[in-house]
Amino acid sequence: MRRRPGLSGTSRSSELEVSANDVWRVVANGHDRPQWYVDAAPFVARRALDRALGGAGRPWRPPGTPVLSTGDRAGFWLVEEADHAARRLVLRAEVRAPGEVRLESLVAGLGDGRSLLVQRVSFAPTGLLGRAYLVADLPAREVLLELVHRRLLDDVRRGT
Numbered sequence: 001m002r003r004r005p006g007l008s009g010t011s012r013s014s015e016l017e018v019s020a021n022d023v024w025r026v027v028a029n030g031h032d033r034p035q036w037y038v039d040a041a042p043f044v045a046r047r048a049l050d051r052a053l054g055g056a057g058r059p060w061r062p063p064g065t066p067v068l069s070t071g072d073r074a075g076f077w078l079v080e081e082a083d084h085a086a087r088r089l090v091l092r093a094e095v096r097a098p099g100e101v102r103l104e105s106l107v108a109g110l111g112d113g114r115s116l117l118v119q120r121v122s123f124a125p126t127g128l129l130g131r132a133y134l135v136a137d138l139p140a141r142e143v144l145l146e147l148v149h150r151r152l153l154d155d156v157r158r159g160t
Contacts, residue, residue, distance in 0.1 A: 001149065003142075007134065009122030010141050012149040016117060018156055020109035023117055024087045026156045027105050030072065032064040037091060037103070038075035040151040042144040046095060047076055077103070098130035099123055103148075119152070121145045 004011045016023060029035060037043070038061075047059065062074040068089065072079040080102070081090040087108070093101035106118045121141055125134045 001153075003146075005138075005142055007138065008124070009120055010145050011118060011120040012145055013116060013118040014149070014153055015110065016115050016153070016156060017113065018115055019113050020087060020107050020115035022159070023115045023156050024084070024107045025067070026160065027087070027107055027117070027152065028067040028082060028084065028089050029160075030063045030065040030068040030074070032062050035062050035074065036148065036152045036155050037077055038062060040148045042147050043075055046093075046144075097123075098127060098133045099125040105152075117149075117152070117156070119145060119149050121148075 002013045004013075026036075060073045060075060060077075063069075063072045065072075067084060068074070068079050068082045070079055070082050072082070073094075076093055076095050077091040078094055079089070080092045081088060083089075087106060089105045091103045091105075093103070095101065100123070102122050102124075104118075104120045104122070106116075108116045108118075110116055121144060123134055123137065123141065125131045
């Protein structure tokens with residue numbers, strides 16, 4: 001796994017011995033069952049934190065479709081883009097935060113049944129509070145993406 005930390009966003013990438021199409025089916029899976037983008041431990045914790053801060057916690061279930069589509073809602077995410085041809089999924093968090101949080105997942109084929117999975121979480125701050133949050137939340141974003149990426153890798157390896 002490669003890690004690329006940054007102030008406004010952090011990314012993780014992993015090469016897998018799994019075809020890009022098989023990885024994409026797990027990344028963009030919309031079936032109403034446990035999914036990495038809803039049930040990964042950091043998202044369960046964030047949902048609880050959002051409720052504690054007066055937010056709704058957005059307990060939306062996955063849409064119950066084979067794949068996510070632009071406009072779907074699941075967990076506390078709005079699917080901003082589900083580009084199945086490019087294997088690109090962009091989720092925007094609908095939580096109380098002084099700015100916008102996005103999670104982008106990309107899957108690329110490497111040939112010989114191998115693929116590259118890249119995930120990036122980013123935060124675009126709003127106002128002075130948002131800028132302070134950008135810096136203060138950096139360690140949490142690193143841990144969040146590390147755990148989420150590992151959960152997704154486990155799901156891919158299990159084929160779920």
